[in-house]
Amino acid sequence: MNIALVGYGKMGKTIERIALDRGHSIAARIDVNNQSDLENIKADAAIEFSHPDAAFNNVKRCIELGIPVVCGTTGWLERKPEIESLTKEKNGAFFYASNYSLGVNIFFKINEHLASMLKSFKQYEVALDEIHHTEKKDAPSGTAITLAEGILKHLDHKKNWVNKDTSNMQEIPIKSFRIDQVPGTHVVKYTSAIDDIEIKHTAHTREGFALGAVMVAEWIKDKKGVLNMDDFLKF
Known part of the structure; x- marks a missing residue:
């Protein structure tokens, strides 16, 4: 599948390596230097690990574009209800977890x-x-x-x-x-x-977080709604 990386710091680069190892391709690599590229990306799913100040707008734009989005950025959750409402309005897919390990x-x-x-x-x-x-x-x-x-x-x-x-x-x-x-x-x-x-x-490393995020992106591709780790893991 084609995955957009929204946030390309240490976590984004670890996610990229694991995604490529699992046979996926990278549709876009969005960071502070090319934020405008987010406007028109095409991908099967987006994985968002950026910054608390950027997360809301990043996730919002992905949902508006019809891209299922997997978000692991923390520190912005006071606006999460807005994203959940938008997801339902657009019949999109939004997955949030504070930790993907x-x-x-x-x-x-x-x-x-x-x-x-x-x-x-x-x-x-x-x-x-x-x-x-x-x-x-x-x-x-x-x-x-x-x-x-x-x-x-x-x-x-x-x-x-x-x-x-x-x-x-x-x-x-x-x-x-x-x-x-x-x-x-x-x-x-x-x-x-x-x-x-x-x-x-x-x-011990970021590997567990990154692998979990990629596995969720694989799983969410054809899903709809507001989702979390309980949905994915079915504990």
Whole structure:
């Protein structure tokens, strides 16, 4: 299939290599230097890993062109409902995930299961740490937000997450660290006076994210609607 790469940084280049290895061709490589080329691209699917400031317009244009779009850019989700409405209006296909790694999506399910098990044990306080490379622009990471939202589904005494330390018992603190050459580490910690429970996911390379995005692009080609990893993986 013919894939458009919208965003051509380190992730875009890793996606390109994997797509070519899997027998696909690259219809376009869009970055900040040739943004206008997005106006008239033709592709079977677009994979969008760009910048929070550019993601909305990138995804919007792909949907307007009738190109199924797979988006992994985080930090712009306050406008995601607009994209979902446009997708339905245009009978298009829009797929968003905060993380395309199979391992991370298994981690999401483990996280929710653990939260559901601990909902009656309020002596445990929960907190999250996330570590990424210094080039990541948004904080907390989309993956950390997804983890926090998964916990909030099950812990009624927690009302929201915050990107800082907090003494408010209704908040889940997320601490963000930016360290050179770290693809991504996420830790969920439950602590009590008696013991601690901790689950952790560590990515060693970008390969898992990129492979997942390409596999979703292969899958979405003939799909319609607003889709996510639960649709793809059918957990």
